[in-house]
Amino acid sequence: MTRFECDYTQGAHPRILQRLLETNMEQTSGYGTDEHCERARGLIRQACEADRADVHFLVGGTQTNTTVIAALLRPHQGVLSADTGHIAGHETGAIESTGHKVLTLPHQNGKITAEQVREAYEAHLNDGAKEHLVQPGMVYISQSTENGTIYNLAELQDLSAVCRQYGLPLFVDGARLGYALAAEGSDVTLADLARLTDVFYIGGTKLGALMGEAVVIMNEALKRDFRYLIKQRGGLLAKGRLLGIQFETLFEDGLYFEISRHAVSLAMKLRSGLQELGCGFLHNSPTNQQFPILPNALLEELRTKHTFTTWEKVDEKHTAVRFCTSWGTTEEEVDELLADLQGVKQKEQMPADALC
Amino acid sequence: MTRFECDYTQGAHPRILQRLLETNMEQTSGYGTDEHCERARGLIRQACEADRADVHFLVGGTQTNTTVIAALLRPHQGVLSADTGHIAGHETGAIESTGHKVLTLPHQNGKITAEQVREAYEAHLNDGAKEHLVQPGMVYISQSTENGTIYNLAELQDLSAVCRQYGLPLFVDGARLGYALAAEGSDVTLADLARLTDVFYIGGTKLGALMGEAVVIMNEALKRDFRYLIKQRGGLLAKGRLLGIQFETLFEDGLYFEISRHAVSLAMKLRSGLQELGCGFLHNSPTNQQFPILPNALLEELRTKHTFTTWEKVDEKHTAVRFCTSWGTTEEEVDELLADLQGVKQKEQMPADALC
């Protein structure tokens, strides 16, 4: 059984685990005040070309989204997000639990546009009863998105410009940021994110760490007292070094980018193979998540050898599913998956030129 | 420099790290649904002699306290706690951030009594304006306490009885539970806790794990939907196996208790040594935290070789400090600490029979 259902099916990249072993007996202070965290912060600032960034390490994505958003909003404000945004649908109301509404905009390929933000904000400003409405107070996007798609530089620049015009902080959820940076056709760098956003995070959990997300804060107002907020939300890990050591390893010699390229490259191989089998896709993703549409007839047999996520019913006979690659995925596993699909296709006597 | 300031200055117990290495390449499902978590839950149920307990793994203590307490209370209720309780003073208002007041009772050696709970609850019931007050909705205690002290079985039984009489769930914060179980004179077992409380947790972070706390739920109402609550509070670790593997290792052959005994035994050695040096103590602790009162004159020099926590000013010339032992503390480190104290004492020409 090989697992493709998500990008966190295994432990940590071996170099990370090795480093945890090497440093295990060191005695350090707690709560992220140790030297490993300090060095990791420096490496991340460097990678972002952002000397003045504040960098903090939190444990997980939901916690990070909640902490950042609750820190930025006043009580009557909400956060603009694509309706497919992770905070809108898959965090058990964590944002609402801090008192704030998620104001959804209809997504386009998992993304929202500067124009949508402008329209939403102007509509609010011009509503005669606006004090009876939740005020948009910030913008949340994901890079890559829930659909595996990415914002290009021009799109990010437009979003940034409209956010700055209206005084709306822009926050990028980077749970899968590495895969977006390594995506086919990506023209966005960490330095661009630092320059164009108020705050973003560099995901570790889905990129080879045991767990951990590195929040990069550019907005001065948000920097103030941020450690209090991390503590209050339960994110100030006692053995904070555990996060520092992992991000140190990921950023000291490019491992973060290496892992990203590895997973994206295998995802592209998988995509090509699926296309050759005549397969269509729910989303056109240049990153490590692939969303092929498969005939229901072959899903059951495929499940006996591989795990994947059922995404959405497409029609009576077809279902879109998700396959993810990660640091631990091997070329053999992808080949085997494709071979198995080919086998089932033949067995079911499907047309040579089409899986669907 | 040896570090005694807390019980989380090092990584994980080597057997835990070893197990993480061995299992690293296994592919498992996420969010605590894997086989390691399942096995760990079984081992903990067994250790607690509680077949019907629900066991969940969360990342840290503040998160665990917040998740449990917010799950148990209705909006108008608060949680009774010693005024020294961790939730009352050292979690940046995490409980209040979920909408609930911490109702403090004056501690006695870090503890509260069944009688105090009874009085507080009766006082509430008999207050003519009680609807203008926060209603006590549950009781929170720590084992061991912030002062290093422990509840004995009779005290726990009394608390449990009064809680059940009034319908107040009893929750035990076990961040340092192992040290309490291994304490000199302890007559409380995990099975007692399971029998006498509604919910408690077995701390991993301070007992040799990289991080992690195992919540044991006995109360049926609290069991319902608890995983939603963990997710909402950011505690549902994607690579949940990381917690399962650690608790599996801690509980499969008694490592949890071994670590606890090791640390308590060294703490007792430290306590004896300090007593022989003529030292007094702020709290009389039978566990891994020791709170000696030291002359300010020697603190500065001691700090050049050892770290510890300044606890409280006792008088103009004396300060109470905290030393903690843990799985990683060695007998040599304790000997060295005592020798250094002896050295400073001589250098400062203190009386032979008194450090203070």
Place this chain on the structure above:
Amino acid sequence: MTRFECDYTQGAHPRILQRLLETNMEQTSGYGTDEHCERARGLIRQACEADRADVHFLVGGTQTNTTVIAALLRPHQGVLSADTGHIAGHETGAIESTGHKVLTLPHQNGKITAEQVREAYEAHLNDGAKEHLVQPGMVYISQSTENGTIYNLAELQDLSAVCRQYGLPLFVDGARLGYALAAEGSDVTLADLARLTDVFYIGGTKLGALMGEAVVIMNEALKRDFRYLIKQRGGLLAKGRLLGIQFETLFEDGLYFEISRHAVSLAMKLRSGLQELGCGFLHNSPTNQQFPILPNALLEELRTKHTFTTWEKVDEKHTAVRFCTSWGTTEEEVDELLADLQGVKQKEQMPADALC
């Protein structure tokens, strides 16, 4: 200038003000414990044929919705509501401010169906990742709705049945309940509401009171400690008698129903008049709110003599607006409004058979 923009443009029905005058110098206890509140509670129980109902008086609608909903839900739960529901759009995120998401369903004439509730709940139950989603915890509807429409008895019975099947409390926002009871074709009584719901409220503010809403609780679990919750949300009026006296007056000899019939009857007259002028309607409302579609060309002139609410742009040349009638609306005002419309229509040389 006559005001039709809402149903709270004037003070209180004269009989209510008269009663406040008569009782002004009486000395009573506070917070709703006085005899007027007690009598009003009895009258409402009687009107609802619900001896065991708990009745509480709160000041306003947003406060009432927030207090009831926050009292019913556990932290991970949300409230199902039509996307047009007042709590979804016009309370500045009050529900979210208590930690809960409003789970919207697409409305049909301002209403939701039992089938929609069933589908939403079943979809939740069957979602493999349901613990990552907000759990539906109750159902909120309005009678009459934001669109002026009403649920008939069969619709309410179906909703009640599906709610009971799934253990979802059913809450009816009755800010305009009187108008629904008095609506053309209504077959629902207060006793039906008491029988079919867990909790509902009888609006006073929009039905002739200075302010005030009477919450009727049937659900035993919600009854417990409800006064604490009212106090916490700022709804326990010190001079609670003010609410008691008003509801006493409204319910001792049918004034509540008299006011409702008066306003609905004038709304029906307005509707007929508009129809005769060839006017179409955005919603087909049998209650005191009417939503005609008018040519933009005549809105400006109409505004010089009457106030009303701009509701929604229909096309480039037409806008839907809202007119409300209330206890204070007179037949002369309705006649004058219709005459003015007729005048503008002639002036603008519109076809004899159509306003639009």
Place this chain on the structure above:
Amino acid sequence: MTRFECDYTQGAHPRILQRLLETNMEQTSGYGTDEHCERARGLIRQACEADRADVHFLVGGTQTNTTVIAALLRPHQGVLSADTGHIAGHETGAIESTGHKVLTLPHQNGKITAEQVREAYEAHLNDGAKEHLVQPGMVYISQSTENGTIYNLAELQDLSAVCRQYGLPLFVDGARLGYALAAEGSDVTLADLARLTDVFYIGGTKLGALMGEAVVIMNEALKRDFRYLIKQRGGLLAKGRLLGIQFETLFEDGLYFEISRHAVSLAMKLRSGLQELGCGFLHNSPTNQQFPILPNALLEELRTKHTFTTWEKVDEKHTAVRFCTSWGTTEEEVDELLADLQGVKQKEQMPADALC
């Protein structure tokens, strides 16, 4: 039976009710946008000599405290208050329900000092683990206090200075502000409050209105979007005119001050009479609340003719109680109360020179 248990036992001052009658049929816009509210805001600005103040009308005290405090604090901050403060003890955890801790300081006669605020804030700043603590984010005081005492001008100036030094907004709960302004020996004016605080409110409920509190905001940051916050907390009364008309009446020709003087003058008469009877007092109050210590022996008989509040047990034989005067209290009622006390004293054969 005459009622002295609080200052809200009757309806409204007759001139207020008269004005409500006169304006009842006027048609106005809602939510505080009408002309009466506008005029009342102007009159209050004038009375406060504060042209740039923002003035808002809310319904009750708990709601006002909650709205202001939640608007001023970031999530990790709490509010400094006397331990006797209304928000600390008598609002069912309303402040905590918005996520914030009330940080209590030991009161002195119901008050806190600038020095206490300084010490608390410095202690926080200098705590090595301060990020684990709730950060003091503002200061809350009451004028008059829960004990009936008042801050004099020098005390207020000192508090204001220390608050400004540390950037802590100063908020004055003025539920009984009129009585403080009219107190014996008061040297504080509304203009002083406007000059020295960031925000305060002028209570109506306890000063002759049916209900209503006027919030005066001087702090620019707090002014922004405050109406959204009022709406979210359920305080934006639909018939807002009801509040405007009442404050218009209270402030157009000094009725607010007249009522205050009347009640304080009768309270002073009551105090003198009690002193002549040999009575001691729990608090030395120069305002409308009096806290005499009475022998338990006579309380029961007194209760057959007068209501009052049991405040606190003083010793086995004595109890402190509270009597309040208000706009509706008459000199005859005070005389009668004193006569009844004199009668019981004789009947119980108490010494001529002592009630206690």
